[in-house]
Amino acid sequence: MTGDEQDLAAAQRAHWQNTYVAHPGMYGEEPSAPGVHAAAAFRAAGARDVLELGSGHGRDALYFAREGFTVQATDFSATGLEQLRRAALAEGTAGRVTTTVCDVRDALRMPDASVDAVFAHMLLCMALSTGEIRALVGEVRRVLRPGGTFVYTVRHTGDAHYGTGTAHGDDIYEHGGFAVHFFPRALVDSLAEGWNLDEVHAFEEGELPRRLWRVTQTLPPSPGSERRV
Template identity: 75%
Template sequence: MTTTPGDDPGGLADAQRAHWQQTYTAHPGMYGEEPSAPARHAARVFAEAGAREVLELGAGHGRDALHFARRGFAVLATDFSPTGLAQLRATAAEQGLTDHLTTAVHDVREPLPLPDASVDAVFAHMLLCMALSTAEIHALVAEVRRVLRPGGTLVYTVRHTGDAHYGAGTGHGDDIWEHGGFAVHFFPRALVDALAEGWHLTEVHPFDEGELPRRLWRITQETPR
């Protein structure tokens, strides 16, 4: 089933926000306590680059944000789910990490709540491939570039058009497909390249995750110095 592109992108995003809020409420800590493989990689990349402050977009209940905090970074974890962030704060308190981590409820369709050139690194695991239009994704990456310092690093992951769920379920146009209640914007390689214009693109690494498995790219790019 396919809907007309652009019918109600704001309505879809708002519905997804409510869906994630309900999901975190029903399944606390749904992704477990261990950090994702991309977060482990990003922590090494950030450390090698001398980063100190890390902004995570779409932190959820915080397994990756907590990993960055344990590695000694000052972390700002954002998500549009207050429930997920409340779980993150509780876990950070239990683990004695509150001095290394702050949270902020934020919808990435809005400007980032940070001044220009204020962070060293940004991490986003499957955030850019949520129910965002191509225009909204471009605007978000422009915001990321604004808040990164010169030579700052962005590591993000996205599901791509080689994924088994691409073209399955309900189509919303703009390469967005909804399956099992979750809407995903599947990235073509051309979109990755377009988002890297004006950056230094250092890696587009393919990997699999989960039982399907999900097909993803891990992208690393740096702002000019």
């Protein structure tokens, strides 16, 4: 990581931490539309345990728990995860949710082939370099069991904010303190090499509106293996 990348990463960690302090539960209690889709996809694949990357204050992690999954929720904001834990206790799902503070620029602190499914809503399009994104997807591949499902969403280069605001290079642009790595379609396709790319679904969310892709991809099963049912 270069000095400029380190500075940007540190600034984004501080910005998100301060944002969760100032706006507890900022995304509300209802799950995101991609989270609802992911739960259905995970259930159809026979998944039981889910790793969520960039869970924030936990609206989707809590939804997965209510749907019966065991959830490992990660974020680099300790404040967001504390809000998640309090909400899980309040609604009675704390027994199905664990939280870990982590920066996805580092290796995931999980064993190989240890989860059935991974979910990341707009985590991959944070202030991560293309190299860091590729390394992260490699880590997702490592921790997924054969046949496992990965659902992620990213803002793409068709978004109105692409190419505007403060440019940080590598298709990263900053607006209002939030830095976003906008994805070209070629990056989505390259991240799916060695996977089964099941779907790239275009959708809009929030104000502006933000334009995103919801990507669903699965690991091929090991020869002769069968998924748990």
